[in-house]
Amino acid sequence: MKERMFTAVLLAATALVSPAAAADLVIKIGTVVSGDHPENVGAREIERLIEERSNGDIDVRIFTDSQLGNQREMVEQLRSGTLEMTWVTTGFFGSWVPELGALEIGYLFKDREHAFRAFGGELGEEVASRVNEHGVHLLGYFEAGMRHLTNSKRPVATPEDLAGLKIRTPKSTYHLRTLEMMGANATPMAFNELYTAMEQGVVDGQENPLSNIYNAKFSEVNDYLSLTGHLHLTHMVLYSDELWQKLTPEQQEIIHGAVQDAQQVQRDKVAADDASLLDELAAEGMTITEPDRDAFAAKVAPLRDDAIAEFGDTVVEWFEVIDNVRDEG
Numbered sequence: 001m002k003e004r005m006f007t008a009v010l011l012a013a014t015a016l017v018s019p020a021a022a023a024d025l026v027i028k029i030g031t032v033v034s035g036d037h038p039e040n041v042g043a044r045e046i047e048r049l050i051e052e053r054s055n056g057d058i059d060v061r062i063f064t065d066s067q068l069g070n071q072r073e074m075v076e077q078l079r080s081g082t083l084e085m086t087w088v089t090t091g092f093f094g095s096w097v098p099e100l101g102a103l104e105i106g107y108l109f110k111d112r113e114h115a116f117r118a119f120g121g122e123l124g125e126e127v128a129s130r131v132n133e134h135g136v137h138l139l140g141y142f143e144a145g146m147r148h149l150t151n152s153k154r155p156v157a158t159p160e161d162l163a164g165l166k167i168r169t170p171k172s173t174y175h176l177r178t179l180e181m182m183g184a185n186a187t188p189m190a191f192n193e194l195y196t197a198m199e200q201g202v203v204d205g206q207e208n209p210l211s212n213i214y215n216a217k218f219s220e221v222n223d224y225l226s227l228t229g230h231l232h233l234t235h236m237v238l239y240s241d242e243l244w245q246k247l248t249p250e251q252q253e254i255i256h257g258a259v260q261d262a263q264q265v266q267r268d269k270v271a272a273d274d275a276s277l278l279d280e281l282a283a284e285g286m287t288i289t290e291p292d293r294d295a296f297a298a299k300v301a302p303l304r305d306d307a308i309a310e311f312g313d314t315v316v317e318w319f320e321v322i323d324n325v326r327d328e329g
Contacts (some may be wrong), residue, residue, distance in 0.1 A: 006099065008238045013048050021057035021236050022235050023056060023057055023058060024057045024058065025058045025059070025062070025251060026052075026058075026059045026060075026061060027050065027056065027058060027059070027060045027084040027085060027255070028058060028063060028083055028084050028085070029043050029047070029061070029062045029063065029084070029085045029086065030067070030068035030069070030077075030083055030085070030086045031043060031062070031063070031064050031065075031066075031086065031087075031101070031195065032065070032066045032070060032071055032074075032076045032191050033064065033065070033191075033212065033215060033216070034064060034065055034215045035064050035065075035214065036215055036306075037064075037211055037212070037215045037265070038142075038143070038211050038266055038269035038270045038273060039087070039142065039235070040062065040064055040075075040268055041265065041269040042142050042262050042263070042265060042266030042269070043062045043064075044062065045258075045261075045262035045265040045266065046060065046085075046254055046258050046259055046262045047060035047062060047292070049096040049257070049258035049261055049262060050254055050255060050258045053254045053257070053258065054251070054254050056084055058251065058255075059175070061141040065187060065192075066191075066192040068083060068086075070172065070190045070191070070192055071086070071088050071092060071190070071191070072092075072095070072171070072190075073090075074086040074217065075088060075093070075096075075136070075238070077240075078135065078136050078238055078239070078240040078241075079134070079135035079136065079240070079241075079242075080135075080242075081240050081242035081243050082240075083240060084169075084239060084240055084243055085139075085237070085238065085239050085240075086238060087120070087235040087236055087237045087238060087256070088235065088236060088238070089104065089144050089170070089233045089234060089235055089236070089245070090103045090104065090127060090173070090233070090234055090236060091103060091104030091170070091172035091173075091174060091175050092129060092170055092171070092172050093134075093236065094172055094173060094174075095171075096131075096134040096136065097130045097131060097133075097192060098173075098275065098310075098311070099130075099307075099314050099315055100127065100130070100131075101172055101173045101175070101307075102174055102307035102310075102311060102315045102318065102319075103174075103318070104172050104174045104175040104178065104231060104233060104299065105178060105303045105304060105307060105310075106175050106178035106181070106182065106230045106231055106296070106297065106300035107230060107231075107293075107296070107297040107300055107301075108232075108304070108322060109212040109231075109232040109321075109322065110326055110327075111232065112143060112145075112146060112270075112271070113268075114118070114231055114232075114322075114323045114325065114326055115143075115232045115234055116215075116267070117325040117328055118321060118322050118325055119141045119167060119234050120141075121275075121321075121325070122321050123320070123321045123322065124141060126318070127236070131236060131238070132241065134264070135240070135241050135242065136238040136240065136241050137238065137239045137240070137241045137244040138236050138238055139237045139238070139239055139255065139256050139259040139260075140237045140256075140259040140260050140262075140263050140264060140268045141234050141235065141237065141263065142235040142237055142267070143234065143235070143266060143267045143270045144209065144232075144233035144234055144235045145208075145209025145210070145211060145232070145233065145270050145274070146209055146229050146231070146232045147207045147208055147209055147228075147229070147230060147232070147233065148207060148208070148209070148210065148225060148226060148227050148228050148230075149162075149167065149184075149205060149206075149225070149226040149230075150205050150206060150207070150208075150213060150214070150218055150219075150224060150225050150226070150228060150286070151165050151167065151204045151205025151206075151209045151221040151222055151223075151224050151226075152198065152201075152204055152205060152221060152224070152232060153165060153204050153205070154224060155224050155226065155287055155289045156224065156226040156228070156289065156291060157226070157289050157290075157292065157296055158291065158292055159182055159183040159295055159296055159299050160183065161291075162182055162183030162184045163183055164175070164185065165184050165185060165204045165205060165314075166184075166185045166187050166203045166204045166205075167179055167184040167185065167186055167187065167204065167205050167206060167207060168186075168187050168188070168189045168194050168197065168198075168203045168206040168207075169186045169187065169188055169189075169207065170188065170191070171190075171205075171328075172188075172225040174216070174307065175231065176188055177303060177306075178230060178231065178300055178303065179207065179230075180298060181299045181300045181302070182230060182294055182299055183297050183299065183315065194206055194216070194218075194219070195216060195221065196222040198218065198222060199220075199221045205222055205224075206218065206301050207221070207228070207230070207231075209270070209273075209274075209275065210273055210274055210278065210281070211269075211270060211273040211274075213225070213277075213279045213281065214273070214280060214281060219276070219281055219284040219285060219286050220284075221287065222286070223286060223287060224286065224287050225281060225286045225287070225288045225289070226286065226288075226290075226291050227287050227289070227290050227291065228291055228293065228296055229293060230293075230296060230300070235255040237259050239255065246266075304319060
């Protein structure tokens with residue numbers, strides 16, 4: 001009787017084990033944004049492709065909304081081998097590779113296609129070679145998107161309109177300096193702290209792609225949206241190098257291929273959001289203005305010379321590569 005009871009319990013327990021428990025490898029992906037955000041659309045495509053191509057031998061688990069920490073914390077988890085995958089912008093990684101900050105100088109890229117051409121070629125290869133020396137393995141590039149300004153005080157059409165406005169930026173030197181040169185009082189802050197900071201009046205506004213503005217519900221705390229288009233940012237999709245080296249060549253091929261193929265799905269979602277969200281944000285009560293971008297670009301232009309003075313020939317070459325593909329297509 002006892003033997004039959006033990007067998008029954010064992011069979012019941014076995015039936016409760018999920019397919020994920022049988023996977024040879026579990027990959028955790030951490031993001032700081034909400035589930036419907038284009039970043040997580042890309043994450044889910046990575047998940048789908050990896051699990052399909054590995055026949056279930058690799059289980060991918062996505063953690064959104066800063067569940068695993070803020071961006072800096074997750075990069076450190078990659079470097080220490082406790083998290084498999086996340087992504088940050090090139091400039092954010094400037095804490096480890098300072099010259100990457102120069103890629104977040106305002107108005108460096110004309111539009112999204114210009115950025116795709118640059119990172120899809122020589123620039124992307126050069127960035128990967130530098131990033132991979134710091135405990136991570138770069139697998140591909142997601143689109144972080146074209147950034148615009150919002151605030152709770154007034155419409156912004158000229159650099160003069162930004163005077164006195166406290167605008168949150170990421171903790172990236174040349175990103176922050178871009179907003180300063182545009183006329184704002186730039187304030188670095190983690191993204192997951194931003195809504196509350198605007199709600200409480202700690203900062204007057206922020207700058208982000210339309211998808212971030214919409215999904216984070218910033219229209220609840222900011223009334224004004226200005227389509228400055230001052231920065232187009234690129235996310236580097238990163239894997240822990242310590243954990244990457246433990247993978248089999250077959251696993252590496254599956255993961256790398258999935259990221260490469262997910263890039264277009266993620267970028268398509270950004271484009272779809274950019275095409276539709278202005279109407280949504282207007283319906284939520286935001287006042288939308290189209291500012292004089294040339295006036296802002298002129299204010300920011302000296303930052304190129306500052307970056308060259310700081311980093312020398314490296315960024316001279318990067319700027320040349322970027323400029324040379326500006327009008328290709």
